[in-house]
Amino acid sequence: MGTISLKNISKSFGSTQVLKNLNVDIKDGEFLTLVGPSGCGKSTLLRIIAGLEQQTSGDVLIDDKVVNKIRASERDLAMVFQSYALYPHLTVRRNLETPLRLRDYNSFERLPLIGNFSPNKKNKTESINQLVNKTSETLKISELLDRKPGQLSGGQRQRVALGRAMVREPVAFLMDEPLSNLDAALRVHMRSELSELHNSLKTTFVYVTHDQAEALTMSSRMAVMIDGNLLQLDTPQEVYDNPASLSVAQFVGSPKINIFNGSSDSSGTVSILNLNLKRKSSETNLELSIGIRPEHLEITNQSDENTFSATVAYRENLGSDIFFHVNTEDGMNRIIVRGIPQFTNEISNGSKVNIKRASDKALLFNKEGKRVQFNNA
């Protein structure tokens, strides 16, 4: 079992409120990502779950038990830190053993020398060794056990930090941006490894990141947090396709979603630039922000009532895709369009292009950033 519930959690540092009345239910075995820009309070929330920080108000429940007053070490959670936080003076083996020694040995058995006289210590040491060996085989760090953290590469330290969390077989893993100190290639690789690890352990993971790509690739559900508020909690696909607000739409997705200014008339017809959308807005006579993701815009040769023209300002070639940053003719919007290399290779900076949008993909937001639905959508 490993369910975690947060009920009306608020946290203030002095007069600044960093978490505003959050409610989250994390299911057993779920990979939940807390994602948001820096300073949104996601790490604080994780530390509150861990018991390293005390919430100002609200309850934390682990397996339906209120743990507000229970110390971090007794909550049976394991945490992986951004800087790995390995003990620099201990070998990898001792780093992995430490949480087990503290949990399994009693205070007499932890004493140097005379602790060895305790009759049970031998059995306990045996089982600790087994756990350490098992974990290090799972993570392929067996050959590193006698080294110190200073002699390891970033990726190896990452594994050791994971190992130190795993040996305890906790009810849930808490991870605070564990991949952000790795280089780009290794980070992508570790993403898949973490997902596989989660599949094989079937333990609850709570994962904090500012990288929306990590959230989208790994999580079963993601919680988007901005400025201490929980804006949306849903599956990655749902958050991407159906963002609840403008800030969520802008935060999730890379490159960023394009936002156009537009409006709806009395019949609910939405107009942007020179185009009218087929679907009708549920709210009429409204100033709107219309979001269209770069992959839903396309460069075409035709020019008809579904296209608008623009000038290429900058061309960003990623190999598999080319992203064109274009200025619309009225000069009001700078937008990003995805192009497929084989069709758009010749287009260079400064050329004029026609842009067509894919139908049924636009998202409407009102001026407060709230989502506006289409009629019968």
Place this chain on the structure above:
Amino acid sequence: MQTKEYIGESWKHGILIVGAILVLLPFYMMVSMSLKSQQEIQSISGGLIGAQEVQTFPVCVKTGYSEETCTTKPYIYNYWFAFEKAPIPRYLMNGVIVTFSIFIIQVLVALPCAYALAKLRFYGREFVFSMVLFCLLIPVHGIALPLYIMLAQAGLVDTYSALILPWTISVFGIFLMRQFFMTVPDELIDAARMDGMGEYSIVWKVMLPTAIPALLAFAIFSVVAHWNDYFWPRMVITGNRDLFTPPLGIREFRGGIDSDEFGPMMASIVTVTVPLIVAFIIAQKRFIEGITLTGMK
């Protein structure tokens, strides 16, 4: 161009060499005088080690040793007579007992204090820390008399406690370790808490091992200061020769039976200085290596 650079480099080295000579000259004099005879010392002759002629030393004879014992080479006589005249091993042992007791208690006090000041949030922390800084400004000599009176009232004059107790709380140590602990990432402490360590375990099992380089630096300050201290032992050790620390012991050679005898005096000073120098040559390597925090990032 090349020669110009050489000249530019050489004058820097020139200044450094002059500085080094100025610093090392007293040590050279000390070693040299500990090897030479009284006549050579007074006439400033004989170079580093003197002629080493076998001779009979009058002070020795006056002290009551046989003429045969007192007839030997100067360097043998100087060191032999230094150890004969004063119980130097006893003084050295006192020095070791006092400096190490002071250092160990200082660490026992300073580490938890520094940890609390650097890493724990509590009401009044900044005030306490400013008090620590304020205490750095109080000169030892200013509070020597009240301290002495307190020790006297407690009946502790002429004991090891009098030598050790007043120095056990080192504000400098607290300050130095606090500054070092500020650089230790909070995450390391959080990790230890998650693993189930209490705050005291964190201090001794996590902070202490990472702080070895800073602790060695502090050890140098502390041990040198208290090994060489003359002022305080002179005040609180009034009669009992068994409690003399090395600097007090050297005083034994001042104003001998008929005159100051520099040879044995310098020999005793060399004996007192050598343990420190050896200790630092050994510690130097550890000092540079240290346990770096590279395992952290």
